[in-house]
Amino acid sequence: MKKRNGSEVFRITGARMGLAEDVRGRQRRYVISMGIRTVSVIATVLLWNVQRPLAIVTLAAGALLPYIAVVIANAGRESTPSLPSHYMPSPARPALGSGNLKKSSDQS
Numbered sequence: 001m002k003k004r005n006g007s008e009v010f011r012i013t014g015a016r017m018g019l020a021e022d023v024r025g026r027q028r029r030y031v032i033s034m035g036i037r038t039v040s041v042i043a044t045v046l047l048w049n050v051q052r053p054l055a056i057v058t059l060a061a062g063a064l065l066p067y068i069a070v071v072i073a074n075a076g077r078e079s080t081p082s083l084p085s086h087y088m089p090s091p092a093r094p095a096l097g098s099g100n101l102k103k104s105s106d107q108s
Contacts, residue, residue, distance in 0.1 A: 026074075026075070027073070029069075029072055029073060030069050030070075030072070030073040033065055033068065033069030033072065034066070036061075036065060037061070037065040037066060037069070040058040040059075040061040040062040041059075043055070043058040044058040044059045044062060
């Protein structure tokens with residue numbers, strides 16, 4: 001589409017997420033992952049003499065979560081291959097013609 005002055009109009013649905021919003025989302029995911037890791041390490045300490053197999057599972061989770069959290073946080077910006085085109089070309093002709101509408105013979 002074009003405005004009356006001839007400049008191009010772009011679709012907002014094709015715009016990527018802002019950089020600050022993207023970084024904030026990745027930081028939030030990282031903090032949540034590190035919170036889960038902290039809980040699993042504390043659970044390991046509390047369960048070590050009570051329920052050793054469960055303590056070993058929480059220890060393994062506490063050891064693996066930092067790697068997973070960093071990989072998720074550094075995944076980068078989202079890709080947008082399935083979004084529509086950013087530019088909407090102007091239609092070849094208007095959808096409705098100007099002027100009077102004529103009655104058809106079957107509607108009389």
